Amino acid sequence: MKTADIAQRYLDYFEKNDHVVVPSASLVSDDPSILFTIAGMVPFIPYLTGVVPAPYKRAVDVQKCIRTNDIEEVGHTARHGTFFQMLGNWSFGDYFKEGAIEYAWDLLTRSEADGGLGFAERDLWVTVYQDDDEAAGYWRKIAGLPEERIQRLGREDNYWTTGQPGPAGPCSEIYFDRGPKYGRDGGPAVDDNRFTEIWNLVFMQYAITNVRSKTEFDIVGDLPQQNIDTGMGLERVAFIKQGVENMYEIDQVRPVLDRASELSGRRYGAVHEDDVRFRVIADHVRSSLMLLSDGVTPSNEGRGYILRRLMRRTVRAMRLLGVDAPTFPELFAASRDAMKDAYPVVSDDWARISQYAVAEEETFLRTLASGSTILDLALDDTKKKGGTSLGGADAFLLHDTYGFPIDLTLEVAQEAGLEVDRAAFDELMAEQKARAKADAKSRKRALADQSVYRDFRAQGETVFTGYTEMETGSTVLGLLVDGLPADRAVQGQIAEVILAETALYAESGGQVADKGVIVGPGYELEVLDVQKPVPGLVSHTVEVTAGEVAVGQPATSVVDAANRRAARQAHSATHLVHAALRDTLGKTATQAGSLNRAGYLRFDFAWGQALSAETKTEIEEIANNAVRDNLEVTTRIMPLDEAKALGAMALFGEKYGSEVRMVDIGGPWSRELCAGTHVASSAEVGLISLVGESSVGASNRRVEALVGLDAFRDLAAERTIVSQLTSALKIPRDQLPARIAELSANLKAAEKKIAAFEQKALADRAPQLAATATVVGGTRVVAQSIGSAASGDDVRTLALQVRDRLGADAAIVALGAVVGERPVVIVATNESARAAGAKAGVLAKAAAAVLGGGGGGRDDVAQGGGADASALDAALAAVTSTAAGA
Structure with missing residues (x-):
């Protein structure tokens, strides 16, 4: 069966x-x-x-x-x-x-x-x-x-x-x-x-x-x-x-196991350790497929981190089976074919799912390559120092920062003849888990007990009238003060207000909550937030700005009209940008998240590389052409299956009931399931100006845009800047980029010349500084402030030059300078001084302690710094006294 x-x-x-x-x-x-x-x-x-x-x-x-x-x-x-x-x-x-x-x-x-x-x-x-x-x-x-x-x-x-x-x-x-x-x-x-x-x-x-x-x-x-x-x-x-024998061998899982066996050339059932790896692969590939199909994408936090961990454990298991080449295209396809009868979405959305899977595997294979290089260097360093065990901190850094699995670190270290301080690694892992658990508990504690909403929700769903009304009369059904039911709230208090009806939009679908007020006989409430704490119930977080409000009183919710208008513009603009992206990049550029508020939108979408300037211009032009064409915006309530059959786009991670609201802009050109507020026609959106494009993961990009008056004001500010530059440089606007590039090149050349002059001037001071050496406990010591310097590297170069001039006898050089308003001390020792026990790192720490900062480095050269530039002379004196004690 x-x-x-x-x-x-x-x-x-x-x-x-x-x-x-x-x-x-x-x-x-x-x-x-x-x-x-x-x-x-x-x-x-x-x-x-x-x-x-x-x-x-x-x-x-x-x-x-x-x-x-x-x-x-x-x-x-x-x-x-x-x-x-x-x-x-x-x-x-x-x-x-x-x-x-x-x-x-x-x-x-x-x-x-x-x-x-x-x-x-x-x-x-x-x-x-x-x-x-x-x-x-x-x-x-x-x-x-x-x-x-x-x-x-x-x-x-x-x-x-x-x-x-x-x-x-x-x-x-x-x-x-x-x-x-x-x-x-x-x-x-x-x-x-x-x-x-x-x-x-x-x-x-x-x-x-x-x-x-x-x-x-x-x-x-x-x-x-x-x-x-x-x-x-x-x-x-x-x-x-x-x-x-087990769940990994059922018809929905076994095909992935068999494909992994074929790719590795190893037979399932032959070796226990291999069988475990085959089963891990079969399980994790199916889990990853299903998470991707529900809109989760790989990342370094939250759900995305869990997905990334599953996928990377799969790659690791394939490597242990002897396969270093990419395998996700075939493994995920096998899982798709096994699961599509039960969950057709894995086939219908295969282009997007496979794009994420392939990109994540490619990223991790690169991570493994770079992690191997870092691990090799750490192992070499351990051997040079005569150690027999790689530090737990090094192993944890590889795991936590580079995603390099600990079992792979153990294997590579063993091949190099070294052990890994597993106890220290486990301790660091335990600390990390404890922090994560504490964070999870704090988030859980921060949530209000949902049972406090039971009686309110039992009175029915909150009626949202805001699609057609900007203010709505109603009744105060309930109040919460400090998370507990209350019969009233007085001036100055923060409270949650439950109304039977409201015109105020509760945050959802990427659209932030409305601004506005709630007023009634003898009171006024400023609305700070509007949320849905449980399905079907709207809660208004308010500050009582006048009078006092009590349960059972009449209440009128009033929407901030200007803010709502700008929010509608931004939300409709989000749909236009989504449609423009799909027109330009193809149907796989699907929405992965959004945020829209008055005058601004942020839109995440599935795409694996940066957009060129030409592509961004094309997207912006398509969206603004839709604004120009004054496309009709319509909304319809219909069964979910019917909306999907009409091609309506659904936002991954959003929850939809059997009845949904479909928003059309220009008919099928932009057709999405959306409960947000929208303009009546696209011309009301005004201007859309893309102001940013960036990466938010291996296979996700983000565009940001200003909308309406905010977009106009931003472009007007840019026009003013351009006008000021053309006036100052006395050139036409079209010559501005070339002229700025020329000035930038000239400036860099001048900076190089100045740096060369400064370095020569510092080098010329080396003989003079060497002549100031005094003998402290049999060691020649130079401890001098040189005033200001362009960089710590310049001070370091001069200190080494002075040390070389002091010859083979034991010598310590400590030079202090102010770099960018902060004090720096560079300490250099020669071989004879080190043989006598002088260590530059120790001396630099002594100076840093006086400067109110930190320091350290190698025995031959080290650096200290701090925040108190006035203590520079005292810090140099501390180097001399420490050297005398050594």
């Missing part, structure tokens, strides 16, 4: 039992405290917690998930994968334990011919929470399971919580017995390798608080309604039904 067939059987079964089929949410989570959808229940959290009323009583879905906390286990076990699919059936206050158990048992044991999964009853075991007699009773009643195949486990295994105060409840897990070949008999309590968990039924019925750990919390009562949250691992069921 193919993996996609298993998923379809699951959906069909529950749809026939009155469940609404819900499409998979994106891998990119709505919850800012987590990067990805890490479990099937994540998209349903607002319904399960009651913050948002569920739009249905029963639901069923196949949810895409990414989880990388067990990434080191990938390839070593039968069931650990970074990408996986969770089959789930959900009840929101409808059926509970009996219904969930009945559905699960029926689907699992019903024959394949009758639409079931055809598991033999004798192979199935279950676990229940140790005190859940009710669930155990239903398993005996519905499934007829004997007591020994209903095992009771504690909170660690069979109790579900979010890890925070809120909903919780016991759970019941269903296990499949793989047979004596895989371990001991006795059920999952004895051996969870032989007995593989395939389905978890969560009975969400209690509210908990005072959460101290996974197993330590206080149950404070029943939830307002009982919910069912189930999750069945599709890959686990697939490898059992397909009769293969």
Whole structure:
């Protein structure tokens, strides 16, 4: 039974039992405290917690998930994968334990011919929470399971919580017995390798608080309604039904493994270490493909970093299999073909996906080449110093800064006959992880508890009237002060205001929130921000500037008309620039993110190289021609599938419901799904002026533009500058570039001559400075200030010249100068002085300590500096006294 067939059987079964089929949410989570959808229940959290009323009583879905906390286990076990699919059936206050158990048992044991999964009853075991007699009773009643195949486990295994105060409840897990070949008999309590968990039924019925750990919390009562949250691992069921050893060998994954085997010339099943690498490649390529298809792109932070790590681990595994050449074009194509039936987007969007994949592999192969050079130098330096181990800091620098894998560093070091201080490396890695974890916790703590919005959201969705109105009368439904519900807010306080209707646009889709005010009887509120803390609810962050506002009072939201007009111009201009980019560069130049606010837009798009001046001019001209042509801007609400069929562009990472808003500018020329505010015709945009183009990753570029009056003012300022230059230089405008280039060349030539004169003047001082040498403890010492200097290098050159003039006897030269208003001291020692114990680095540090800065260097020449130029003479005296002590 193919993996996609298993998923379809699951959906069909529950749809026939009155469940609404819900499409998979994106891998990119709505919850800012987590990067990805890490479990099937994540998209349903607002319904399960009651913050948002569920739009249905029963639901069923196949949810895409990414989880990388067990990434080191990938390839070593039968069931650990970074990408996986969770089959789930959900009840929101409808059926509970009996219904969930009945559905699960029926689907699992019903024959394949009758639409079931055809598991033999004798192979199935279950676990229940140790005190859940009710669930155990239903398993005996519905499934007829004997007591020994209903095992009771504690909170660690069979109790579900979010890890925070809120909903919780016991759970019941269903296990499949793989047979004596895989371990001991006795059920999952004895051996969870032989007995593989395939389905978890969560009975969400209690509210908990005072959460101290996974197993330590206080149950404070029943939830307002009982919910069912189930999750069945599709890959686990697939490898059992397909009769293969693990999830890497199922039909959706095995083709990548086989292609890696062909490319490497090594056979899967021959060598254990190679098999692990094959499985890592198969898993990571599929995960990367699915992340790319959901709009995640490789980068050095957040989601992009996780994707980059997966892709680079793949490259590393291929190298360990003996393949140094690029392989992503073939590996990703194999994964595409295996996944396209279940997820057509991987084929439909293949041009963009493959562009990112190929670019990332090329970048990392270059990184490996440069990292190898840096590593070779570090290893050579270690050997020259007589060391036997590469420092952990060096290994960490290679890993953290250059993306050079630690296992590759270990391998190369071993080949060079050296070890790596792995303990120091691990300590640095642990510190980095601790910082990351602390940052994640702080971000999580910074989030308001969404449960505070539950009562507001229960009153219905906030009605947005801003598409047609600039002010709207309404009622204050709720207030939050310091994150907690309040009945009123007084002058000077910052508060969140919930209205039944609002004309103010909440930040979304790249468009920043409106500016404006909220007014009512005896009060006025300045709007600082407008957000959607939970789906369907708009919250206004305000400062009470006059009077006091209370729950239940009338309120009128008033939009800042000038700011909204400029924001509409910028958002429509963003669509025009996107269309112009696709006209110029092709259909693969797709949007990867945007920001638009009054008078300004920023647009990221998939492209791997800088745009030429001619291309930027062409894009700008196409966009402005669209403005000139006064194209009609229309918006339509329609089903998502219909909009996609019409060719509407969707922004990756944005979440769309079954009904969407499609914005046309000039018909199909620019057709995008967008909830933002827009002009009525393109001529209202005014002027579009591209002011910047830059890289934001290996395969992403960014253009920035000013729009409307802001664009005009910027061009007017440039015109004024040009006018001033032509007047000052007394030449026509068209000769300005050549004249400036000529003046620049003349200036550089003059600077070179001046530098040469200054260097000669300094060199001429060498005899005079050498003559000032005094004998300190048997060593000739020159410690003099030379005034100001153009650079530290000039001071260094003079110090070495003075040292050479002092001959072979022990000599120390310390010259001080002010370079760019900051003091610098250069110390040079000759061989005889060093033999007597004088070290330039130590002496430079002594000077720097007086200057209030830092210093150091080699034993023969070093530099110190600081911020206090008035202490230069004292710093030179410190060098002399330190030399006397040496």
